[in-house]
Amino acid sequence: MLGSEDGDSDARTVKTLLALDAAGVRQEVQLVAGVRDPRNLAAARLAGGANTQVVDVDEITARIMVQTCLHAGLSTVYSDLLSFEGEEIYFRPPGELAGSRFGDALTALENCSLIGLEQDGKAVLNPAGETPIGAGDRLVVIADDHGTAPLPTSAGVDRDAIAVTGRDGPAARRVLVLGWNDCGAAIVTEFDRYLPPGSQVTVVADDPRVTSQVSSLSARLGNLALSYATEDVTRRDTLDALGLGSYDHVLILADDRVDAQVADSRTLLTLLHVRDMRGDNGWRHSLVTEIARDCDRRLVEVTEVDDFIVSSRITSLLMIQIAENPHRYGLFADLFDAGGQEIYIRPAEDYVRLSAPVNYATVVAAARAYDEVAIGYRAAGAALGAAGGGIVLNPPKSTDLTFRPGDAVIVLADGALRPGQGAPPAGARRAEHA
Structure with a gap:
């Protein structure tokens, strides 16, 4: 149950959940509902009851965008895990792995990737390596098909090839956000959670919401220096003046004030300018673009090393995954949480x-x-x-x-x-x- 993007969407979702309860449906099926304002989460959960999982749509979207911006290629990983065409997350009995430790079991399966355990009804991703696997536990695995049975592997580990060394501490990053929408504030907040002190985020958008929202956000940020400018990012001269080469990451947001087709037309115009500038100057910043319609993504993705996020598609796939198996809710909540x-x-x-x-x-x-x-x-x-x-x-x-x-x-x-x-x-x- 995923509402539209207008201001009354959450109210209609809560009303629908109450109607399903009155009709006796709520007790018979597992429901998944999405809300767009976190202030409405509690009301939706009360209306839905124990058999309903409620997803904060904008928060999940913001986290996916930020994670993808910082790690090129993550949009492909998420699409693969959430769609029903590639690798997915499944629960399997432990079989011969019962009695072994989680860390030792990671290299034991040939055709599945062990990523967690379900113990006493609670699924945990990446538990401590010493965690014992009980006969009544279930393995959380990534596999290519629901019917795939975990098979033991004969592959050995070449420890001489392992080159584990220390890592440098995270460096401050500079992020440029082009455009704005209702997820913008949540995206900036997520950047503040992910990036180290000294990082900078600059927002440029021809949107009256930016001035008030950015000013309000600045006082609540701990790691970021946040600045903004109200300019039309579809104009080449605007982009030329921004110094794109000085940024580590560029994020283009879809305008939610207009029709999705119009929003994508503006987004793609900005994207083409940024790509052209990047190609001419050899800049290597990551580039993530939010597309409103999946059909428009196909117009520009063929040969470019960029990430594209169709936020409505990702959210819909996530909710379908949870509806198919409610145990996945906690796993995905963990994956999309900065902590x-x-x-x-x-x-x-x-x-x-x-x-x-x-x-x-x-x-x-x-x-x-x-x-x-x-x-x-x-x-x-x-x-x-x-x-x-x-x-x-x-x-x-x-x-x-x-x-x-x-x-x-x-x-x-x-x-x-x-x-x-x-x-x-x-x-x-x-x-x-x-």
């Missing part, structure tokens, strides 16, 4: 030696030295809009790989540590090289 477990795309050289053949089981073992769970990899040089965008989720453990500069490993890691922060735990590092 929970999150998906990161990190350089392959953080884990294994480059230009040397390794199997994927070795990559998984190397990631565990950081208390992370490897779920796939990204090959450099592939356009994110191309099929797969160079991203491979859940490869077989026996897959032979040779990583090159620019390649990356996709991992599940503690969101309390920002990207690139800190060295791996000393105990874990010693254990991997024992």
Whole structure:
């Protein structure tokens, strides 16, 4: 149950939940509802009752946009996990893994990526490596099909190929947000949660909401210096004056004040200017664009190394996933929470030696030295809009790989540590090289 984007959407959602309750439907089926204003979450949950999962649509959208902005390629990962066409999250009985520890079991399955455990009805992503797997527990895995049975692997771990080292602390970032909509304030708030002190976010939009909302936000931010300008970002001269080359990340937002077709026309005009400027000057900032209609995404994604987010599609897929299996609600809530477990795309050289053949089981073992769970990899040089965008989720453990500069490993890691922060735990590092 996903309402429209107008101001009365949440009220209609609550009314619908009450009507379903009055009709006796609420007790018979599992409901999933979306609200757009977090102030209406409590009312929707009261109206829906125990059998209803309520999703804060704008908050989830903001977190996906920010995470994707900071990690190029994440939109492809999320689309794959949420759609019913690629790899998905499933729950499986432990089988022969009962009695083993979570950390040891990570390299034990050939065709599934173990990412968590469900114990006593509660699913936890990336628990401590020492956590025992009980016979009554369920494995949380990424697999390519609902009927896929976990198979043991014979792939061994080449510990000599593991190159786990310390990581530098996170550097301050500069982010440029072009355009504005009702998610804008939530997006800036999420950037403040994700980025280290000294980071800067600049908002440029021809939108009267920016002045009041940005002024209000500035007083509540702890890590960011926030500035804004009210300019038309579809104009080339506006963009030329912004110094795009000085930014690490550029995010283009769809205008929600106009029809979706009109919004995408304006967004694509801005995008084409930014792409042209980036190509002429050799700038390497990440570029994430919010598209209102999925059909418009296909117009511009073919050869460019950019991320595109169709927010309504992502949210709809998420709600369908939860409706199919309510146990997924807590997992996705954890994934999209800045303080929970999150998906990161990190350089392959953080884990294994480059230009040397390794199997994927070795990559998984190397990631565990950081208390992370490897779920796939990204090959450099592939356009994110191309099929797969160079991203491979859940490869077989026996897959032979040779990583090159620019390649990356996709991992599940503690969101309390920002990207690139800190060295791996000393105990874990010693254990991997024992």
